[in-house]
Amino acid sequence: MMKSSPRVVAMLILATLIFPLTASQISPNNQRGGLDAVGEWQPRHSLEIHDEWWEDWSRDTNQDKIDDRIEWLLNQPSDVYSQWWKRAEQGYARVFVDYDHHPSDADVMALEKLGAKVTMRPIYLDSLIANVPLEIIYSESPLFQLSGVVMLEDLGLATTHMNEAAPNMSVDEVWSRYGYDGTGVTIAVLDTGVRGDHEGLNDMDDELTIGCEQPNPDPVNPNPNPIIIDCDPKISAFYDAVITDSEQPAGESYDSGTHGTHVAGIAAGTGGGQVSADGSRYIGVAPGAWLINILACCDGDIQDIIEGAEWAIENKNSKGIDILTSSLGEQQLELHFDNDGSSAWSQQMDAVADSGIITFLSAGNEFGGVTFAGCNTIDSPGDANLPITVASLDKDLGLAIYSSRGYTSDGRVKPDVSVIGSNIMAPDAATSDGYTSKSGTSMATPLMAGIAALMVEANPDLTHNQVKDIIGTDSIERDLQLLDDPGFNDCSLLESRPDNEFGYGQANPILFVESAGAIDSSLNITMDLETLQQIGNESVISGTSSGGSAGVGLVQIKVGGGDWQQATDISSIGDWSSWNLKLKPHIESGNSTIYSRLVISDDKMSPVDARRVILIDGQTDLSEELSDELSLGFYALIITFSSIVILIGRRTYMFRSSRNDDNNISDF
Structure with a gap:
């Protein structure tokens, strides 16, 4: 029986140790x-x-x-x-x-x-x-x-897609039935910027909130009167891809034009400032959501947008980006050039959606109006494969005459869904408190992004593909009503769903939210927390629920983007009517969200109770301990590896010495 030489054994051991470290660098010729x-x-x-x-x-x-x-x-x-x-x-x-x-x-x-x-x-x-x-x-x-x-x-160059939406889309029914307002959700706006000091966008509640750490008075001032810091800022981050190519303080967020501020207000504005003639406020779809300003248009060219989208992917986890909305498209030349989803801009937006960010793009405004462009007019990047492309409806829910329509040049159906985008009142960046009306798929897209924020509040684990599936299943199917006006031309060769005018149909916010959260309205849960309550490390969260049965289900708690934790049932009959949970330590302090839900089964849950809180006493040493553990593990691996090499070397030397001795004996 052949024996393995120590050298062979050594090579096998070395290969076993080294291969995991080098395998990622190997690129066989049949790889992409x-x-x-x-x-x-x-x-x-x-x-x-x-x-x-x-x-x-x-x-x-x-x-x-x-x-x-x-x-x-x-x-x-x-x-x-x-x-x-x-x-x-x-x-x-x-x-x-x-x-x-x-x-x-x-x-x-x-x-x-x-x-x-x-x-x-x-x-x-x-x-x-x-x-x-x-x-x-x-x-x-x-x-x-x-x-x-x-x-x-x-x-190429980029341009904006512009040409009492919430009640008409039944968004207010989601607000009233489930109390959802986008709390805990972060929407990135890839656009011309967002004016951060507009009253409808400068915080969450249009009131200064006492209770968080305030600046110390100026000791030089005999009558110190410090400026109160708002504890609940609306804009959580600001990246400038046009001038500085860097992240800037969120408090310095601005709009290089007016488009991005209007878009942001539709998605998540609080309605602060000017009111309508009847005294009602112009509230965005998800007023409880955070916003991130990615300023990427339109003083430069498409490189700025590529950079802004890239920043969103790279900072998805650190900034907690759930949704990205972009109402930009290619500036058109005198001739219309077909779009098949392969342009660099479209590929970049596919990468955003593929990263896990729920991504919405505007279809464009090239169908009709002053100049009749017709079918196959979905702008790039609205022709991208993975993002959700949004068409525009008028306030009477008819398809807007300007809304671009498919097919794409490679035969795919676009858009994906339709929402109101005509005559939308939203914050005017030219003022600090005013509102103005704009129309276009630019306005429809953030409205859909706001609806998605309500869906994510209902299910914080929701993915881009799941949102797309829900849209495909639960949209209200619409048929185009052909009239004598050629502007109402039918662009779908087959009368099937989806079609090239409405996509899968008109957005259905209440059903979208219920499907996203697997909501059973007979179940309910409430946490004993106040909005913006300070939460220290390892705090105990308690609450109540109703609609459950003894021995069935469980209560889950989630902090920010962390994992769901199972609470303890402290009710007398085991029906989760009262419960509590000691939270795990958190590393960072600052604004966050705590979610709770009663889960009976995967398809039967209570509406989520979400509360914005302020985490305090972040244990930064946790990350240091983790780093130390990783470092110790690395050094232990090196020491083990070195010991094996030394041992193999000694065994090899002894083996060779033994063979030399044998050879010397045989020579005699």
Whole structure:
């Protein structure tokens, strides 16, 4: 029987130890990707649904690897394309250089050797954003001799989609029946910015709230009168992708125009400031939700939006981003160019949805009105595969004449759902307390995002795909009423659901929320907590419930984005009518949300009781202890590894010495 040599054993042990550390770096040739400029294999970062998209891209009709828009622009007077590529120097075009792999440093260097100037390498796209000399934009250009280059795509410019919604959409029924207002949910607004000091957006309740830590009085001032800090800010974070390309203090949130503030107010405005003629307030759909301002439009170009969307993905967990709404689309040229979901912008928004953020995009306003554009007018990125694309209804719930319609150029049905978007009153960024009316799919999209916030409050574990499934199942099916006006033309070849006008139909907020939360209205739960109550580490939360039966179900508690914890039943008959729970220690202090629910089964739960609270006494040493434990574990692995190597070395040396002795004996 053959014995394994110590060297073989040593190699096997070393391979066992080293392989887990190196396996992630191995890229077999059959993996998704390609060779870079120096012949090294590079994987793709884009989603699999976009594999080989360049082979039949609808914007490269002559298949010369150059975007038809670029070719059209280069045939126009120089002042036309100079204005279009306004961020580039004279004689350069602003483009995506698309690869069959994620471009490496070598690819950047190779492109720049041709005179290009790379301005961004997006994380989730297999592209470089660059200023490329016009003189090398032709089909036989050395640009297309670079390894892995598959397309030269116009970068383009972005534009906004603009042309007593809550009661008409029955949102107020969700408020009154379940008390949901978006509490605990965070909506990121990828737009022109959000004016943070507008009375409808500067906090949660339009009143200064006493009870949190306030600044110390100025000792120099003989009559100190410190400014009271509001404990419940509406805007929780602010990222500027246009000017500073960095995160800025949330308290400095601003709007570079007026569009983003209006959008934010529709989704989550509190209604503070100006009131209507009858004294009612212009309240957003989810006034209890937090907002994140991602300022990405429209002083630059689409690179800013790519950067803002990338920041959302990278900060999804740290900022608690549940939902992203964006009412932006490509600025159109004189000719309409087809959209099949393969543009870099559309691929980037697919990446946002794929990251787990519930993503809503506007369909566009290209169907009818002053200029009749017709069917197949869904703007990019509304043509993206994964996000939920929103069409607009008038207040009488008829389909708005301007709302863009499908198909997409690759034959997919779009939009996905329809909500009111015409004549919506929301905060006016030109004032600190005023409201103004706007229309467009820009307005419909944040309204749908606000409805989604109510759904997430009902079920904090809700995913993007689950929201999409609920929309597909529970929307109110609508049929287009054809009239003599050609503007009401039917864009669906087959009368099926979804269609190219309404998508799956009109949003149904009450049913959406009930489906999301698996709500049984006979069940109820209440926590013994006040809004903005301070919660110390390992506090005991108690409450009551009703509708349960002895020995059936359980009560669950969740803090922020943490896991559900099971409470203890302290009722006399075991029906969870009274319960409590000692919370696990928390690391960070600050604004958070505590949720509770009575669960009888997976499809039978009480409405969630959600309370905004302030966590205090965060145990930062918990993270240090965890880091120490990881460090100790790492050092223990190194010591073990070293010991094995030394032991193997000694055994090998002894084995060789023994064989040498044997050889010496046989020689005699």
